[in-house]
Amino acid sequence: xxxxxxxxxxxxxxxxxxAENTGRLLDAGLRMALTRDIQTAEEEWRSVISTLxxxxxxxxxxxxxxxxxxxxxxxxxxxxxxxxxxxxxxxRSNARTARTNLSSQAWxxxxxxxxxxDKLLSRPVSQNGVGEVxxxxxxxxxxxxxxxxxxMLRNEGYHFGRAGTFIERAESTARILDMKYYLLLPALSYxxxxxxxxxxxxxxxxxxxxxxxxxxxxxxxxxxGIVQFLxxxxxxxxxxxxxxxxxxTNLGELARLHxxxxxxxxxMREADSRISDLSVDAIFDQGLHQFLTDFMxxxxxxxxxxxxxxxxLA
Amino acid sequence: xxGVSPQNFDEMKDAGGDTRPxxxxxxxxxxxxxxxxxxxxxxxxxxxxxxxxxTFNVYGxxxxxxxxxxxxxxxxIITAPEWRRLTRGIEQRVRALNAFxxxxxxxxxxxxxxxxxxxxxxxNEAWLQNMVGLAPPGGVYTHIVGIDLVRxxxxxxxxxxxxxxxxxxxxYMLENRETMMAMFPxxxxxVAVEPVSNYxxxxxxxxAACVPPKFEGGRKVNVAVLTPGIFNSAYxxxxxxxxxxxxxxxxxxxxxxxxxxxxxxxxRGFEPVDVLYRRVDDDYLDPLTFEPDSVLGVPGxxxxxxxxxxxxxxxxxxxxxxxxxxxxxxxEIVEFxxxxxxxxxxxxxxxxxxxxxxxxxxxxxxxxxxxxxxGSGGYGMLIGPTATKKEIKEFRAKxxxxxxxxxxxxxxxxxxxxxxxxxxxxxxxxxxxxxVLVSPNGIEITPGGLTRVALKRGSLVVNSSQGGGTKDTWVxxx
Numbered sequence: 001x002x003x004x005x006x007x008x009x010x011x012x013x014x015x016x017x018x019a020e021n022t023g024r025l026l027d028a029g030l031r032m033a034l035t036r037d038i039q040t041a042e043e044e045w046r047s048v049i050s051t052l053x054x055x056x057x058x059x060x061x062x063x064x065x066x067x068x069x070x071x072x073x074x075x076x077x078x079x080x081x082x083x084x085x086x087x088x089x090x091x092r093s094n095a096r097t098a099r100t101n102l103s104s105q106a107w108x109x110x111x112x113x114x115x116x117x118d119k120l121l122s123r124p125v126s127q128n129g130v131g132e133v134x135x136x137x138x139x140x141x142x143x144x145x146x147x148x149x150x151x152m153l154r155n156e157g158y159h160f161g162r163a164g165t166f167i168e169r170a171e172s173t174a175r176i177l178d179m180k181y182y183l184l185l186p187a188l189s190y191x192x193x194x195x196x197x198x199x200x201x202x203x204x205x206x207x208x209x210x211x212x213x214x215x216x217x218x219x220x221x222x223x224x225g226i227v228q229f230l231x232x233x234x235x236x237x238x239x240x241x242x243x244x245x246x247x248x249t250n251l252g253e254l255a256r257l258h259x260x261x262x263x264x265x266x267x268m269r270e271a272d273s274r275i276s277d278l279s280v281d282a283i284f285d286q287g288l289h290q291f292l293t294d295f296m297x298x299x300x301x302x303x304x305x306x307x308x309x310x311x312x313l314a
Numbered sequence: 315x316x317g318v319s320p321q322n323f324d325e326m327k328d329a330g331g332d333t334r335p336x337x338x339x340x341x342x343x344x345x346x347x348x349x350x351x352x353x354x355x356x357x358x359x360x361x362x363x364x365x366x367x368x369t370f371n372v373y374g375x376x377x378x379x380x381x382x383x384x385x386x387x388x389x390x391i392i393t394a395p396e397w398r399r400l401t402r403g404i405e406q407r408v409r410a411l412n413a414f415x416x417x418x419x420x421x422x423x424x425x426x427x428x429x430x431x432x433x434x435x436x437x438n439e440a441w442l443q444n445m446v447g448l449a450p451p452g453g454v455y456t457h458i459v460g461i462d463l464v465r466x467x468x469x470x471x472x473x474x475x476x477x478x479x480x481x482x483x484x485x486y487m488l489e490n491r492e493t494m495m496a497m498f499p500x501x502x503x504x505v506a507v508e509p510v511s512n513y514x515x516x517x518x519x520x521x522a523a524c525v526p527p528k529f530e531g532g533r534k535v536n537v538a539v540l541t542p543g544i545f546n547s548a549y550x551x552x553x554x555x556x557x558x559x560x561x562x563x564x565x566x567x568x569x570x571x572x573x574x575x576x577x578x579x580x581x582r583g584f585e586p587v588d589v590l591y592r593r594v595d596d597d598y599l600d601p602l603t604f605e606p607d608s609v610l611g612v613p614g615x616x617x618x619x620x621x622x623x624x625x626x627x628x629x630x631x632x633x634x635x636x637x638x639x640x641x642x643x644x645x646e647i648v649e650f651x652x653x654x655x656x657x658x659x660x661x662x663x664x665x666x667x668x669x670x671x672x673x674x675x676x677x678x679x680x681x682x683x684x685x686x687x688x689g690s691g692g693y694g695m696l697i698g699p700t701a702t703k704k705e706i707k708e709f710r711a712k713x714x715x716x717x718x719x720x721x722x723x724x725x726x727x728x729x730x731x732x733x734x735x736x737x738x739x740x741x742x743x744x745x746x747x748x749x750v751l752v753s754p755n756g757i758e759i760t761p762g763g764l765t766r767v768a769l770k771r772g773s774l775v776v777n778s779s780q781g782g783g784t785k786d787t788w789v790x791x792x
Contacts, residue, residue, distance in 0.1 A: 003579045090389045096544045099553040100563045104366070109530050133782075156581060258582060310581040314567050 003311035006160045008098035013164035019087040021172040023137030026071050028206035033067050045070040051179040071130050076121040085121040088114050113140035156257050161252040167303045170243035173207050178292040186306035207238045228280050262309030271298040317563050323467050325731040336391040339505045345547045355497050384783035386733040390765035394792040401759045403658030404461050413651035413737050415455040419445045419545045429646050440633030450629040452524045452754035457627035459750040465729040483764040484749050485551035490786040507792035508761035514558030520753040521589045527622035529588050537561040540592040542610045552593050571614035576624045589625040596630045622715040638687040638721045666717040675722040679706050682722040699725050761789035
């Protein structure tokens, strides 16, 4: 496969994941805003913008943090180069670049959803319309992954796409957790403190884990349980451990298909050694923020190494 | 000759309103269809094309917007005997075209024999001095040719244009058929139609048969499709063909000359390309030889080509034959190289470079179609009968200023074929582009082709860039 095509598949799935995660983040914010007082709602929207790393450019063109301004900025504002409409455009143009290595069902799932979203996002999104956008974003991810799972050869293209998915997903979960860690736990000792359960529920919602968490923890919301769940629980598909395991498999398959290991495999092993056998206590001892920062840096480094190993760029 | 007048040959009905043999089975089927169902199917077709992403970009619009080429669900039907006659004519013409191109870039016997004026080459923008004396692998210049045909009567087919450079539209031929079969499966069980779906396989085989002289063997022939990229108007077709052929779809930035071979950057390192089906114009092919700023091509590819390290399809410089001034000599060209009378006639053509013809053209602008010799896509032409006085006046000035640049043809009474409208069937003008594959093993013509249809009532312009649509094209089995 061409290096450029591999690059296209990798980024198509990164952007797809990013768009879906951004949608979930908005969904969680929306939920909070609807169930809390105005001041809390404003805080929530502020944290959505911060989590996405858009604070400076948002504040340059907006006075306050109301829902409509925030979701329009995140979804479609041209002042925000990372808006969801652009992301979906990038999903589609990368899919077109890699068209010959996508099954027609996977391509059609991308194209059809892109058409719908692009239309929805061509004009300002109202309070009544935002739900439809969020649902469509979620469905896009589901449909594309479903088509991929059901129709694509398990060749290198598949594994480049999956590697993109899991690198992006790990980054997103780590980022959300890191942001909330600052906002919610600055002075609290982690053992047994009562937390603002609404805030944490929002975190869980934004990674599609609220109900899974409840199943596992019988409704008990506390910091240790949440870190255990989002970082270490390898049965939850958006946890850091799960993403790492999946990525390890994809990189292993890529090395096998190419009869050769690259620097991405080395970095993967090194990163693995930092997370295996880790306990919640050890993470808190080290400092959750430090842990997450280190995790994200290694995650990004693996992404760059893949691009290098497989000649994504000339 | 505007509007649909009784003297138009209609593909479906004869002058007495009776169904022609080609359409017998189809019309029986059509008459039994429920009107509401047809309406629903018509709407579905659009949706299906959008979903698959069969779009093209229109140049010159603000945002490179993607549009659909409208699809009409009434097929254009050709009988087996009609098709046999057409294929003989097309084959003869394509043979002559290849012999002509070889001659032009070698001894130029046709010019020495006084059958073609030399000035036609000097003024021809598509002429490539670099190709002189160079024999393309397998002797093939035009691996893929599209011959545009028009019909004016039961036995009257004319060649309107030769597309020897990079004929496009074959993906529509294939997708239109797929769409028709998905929409009306029962129809295909009632009418026996020659399949077109093996075109990509034939194309792959035909290209792989043109290995360059330096191909070392011992491995499979690597065929790649070179596209200018995802913003090109025909990108869909490039991706579609690469996918269907199982060839890599490459851009200039993927290719590099390494060790005397053109190689593509894969995830495993550089791998050689043996046959390059390029959908990039000559000018952009090699910045070292042609347009120095081009990023669409491959620096040094022409050296490799000259050295026998790669096959470029179609060969550089074949655009010479697309020139409309050359077209006007095609009857002589066919005769010169095949020793036979052309089986498919040209449309009568006045070369404005000749004083006498020019005078005639200027005197009769209102009745003629005038075209630029290098133009394509229906741009830069005058259709006398539908033009305004002002347009004719402006065109007259252009023509007088540079007569060499123009040819003129009578406004043909193109055949019509019905399209589906909400008010029932309604006739529209059509043309036909069959696709021809040439390899050292012979010439293959896919039964069918692309039928383009003017969607405006009475309009003679079928180009998709100007609001034309397409139809599925059937060749009936015997």
